[in-house]
Amino acid sequence: MKTIIVRKNKMFVINKSELSVEAKKDSNCNALYADIYTEFKGASQNPTYKGKTPKEMLDEVNKFANDWLQTKGLL
Numbered sequence: 001m002k003t004i005i006v007r008k009n010k011m012f013v014i015n016k017s018e019l020s021v022e023a024k025k026d027s028n029c030n031a032l033y034a035d036i037y038t039e040f041k042g043a044s045q046n047p048t049y050k051g052k053t054p055k056e057m058l059d060e061v062n063k064f065a066n067d068w069l070q071t072k073g074l075l
Helices: 026-040 054-072
Strands: 005-008 011-014
Touching: 005 054, 011 026, 026 054
Parallel strands: none
Antiparallel strands: 005 011
16 A cells, blocks of 8 residues: 555645656546545544544545545556
């Protein structure tokens, strides 16, 4: 699994060095950000993600990003 999402200055950012040329397009990056937000908003109340450590949550976000890119054929 590639590390697509990293923490930088208390924010989540896409590590574009791990992406293909097609995936680096702004439209694809913006769509990924939007879907990550939709999936993980309210994560502290979601039974799937509740109680996870920050490291475990970042791993979940990266798993989601990898799956999302794979589904779109961008990985």
